[in-house]
Amino acid sequence: MEYKVAKYIQIKEDIINDIKSGVLQPGDKVDSESALKKKYNVSAITVRKAFNDLISEGYLIGVQGVGTYVTKKQMIRGLTSISFSDELLQQGYQIDMLVDKIEEVFNPSISDILEISHDQPIVCVRRVRLANNEPIAYQSSFVDSRTLNLEQANRIHENASFYKTLKEFKIFPVWVNENYSVKQVNDKRVAKLMNIKKNADTFFVKRIAFDERDKVIEYAETYFNKDWYSVTVNIKI
Secondary structure (H helix, E strand, C coil): CCCCHHHHHHHHHHHHHHHHCCCCCCCCCCHHHHHHHHHHHHHHHHHHHHHHHHHHHCCCEECCCCCCECCCEEEEEEECCCCCHHHHCCCCCCCHHHHHHHEECCCCHHHHHCCCCCCCCCEEEEEEEECCCCEEEEEEEEEEEECHHHHHHCCHEEEECCHHHHHHCCCCEEEEEEEEEEECCCCCHHHHHCCCCCEEEEEEEEEECCCCCCCCCEEEEEEECCCEEECCCCCCC
16 A cells, blocks of 8 residues: 655655755755745645744754745764864864954953953954854953963964964863853954854853863853854763
């Protein structure tokens, strides 16, 4: 006996097959509801059922008033490594960075975090993190200039990694404390570098890195594109 497959399941399977075969790439817009209604000779309810299932299963994302798109593969942090670059590499991404600024700054609040005097210069390294050639984060790292000076910090251009640069100068973070929240990007220039709209919501991470003596080495602030980023925490009881 031949069983008839429900139309919404057929639509789902066809779209999933197109995604898996590469016909549809992450970020591609899928056919509209009206186009699929005509193609499969079905009602709007049937198409919406297929879309709703694909969205809930993580294959598609709907943008109100614009259309439905193939989701981008997220960078999932398992909190298993201090190095953000290492975690991306482990997940098969091609990584790169665009250095925005390397400068000396004075900031009393950050000085307090670094446990240094307010008149001590702080080296700030600001960069855009790239995965598969797309911007996924804007990161600012702050270090006591006596720990890493401007000339040394500029080695990041060759190393393409802040932590490799620290290692080059015998600076070894061994553990970090991170705080996660949601924060809008209010700086128009930073939003442009991240390829998002100004005032868009992002995952905002504040990180303090320590050495083996529990001395603060680095304070960092990172805006992560929420379409590219998630965190997984395993808890064993």
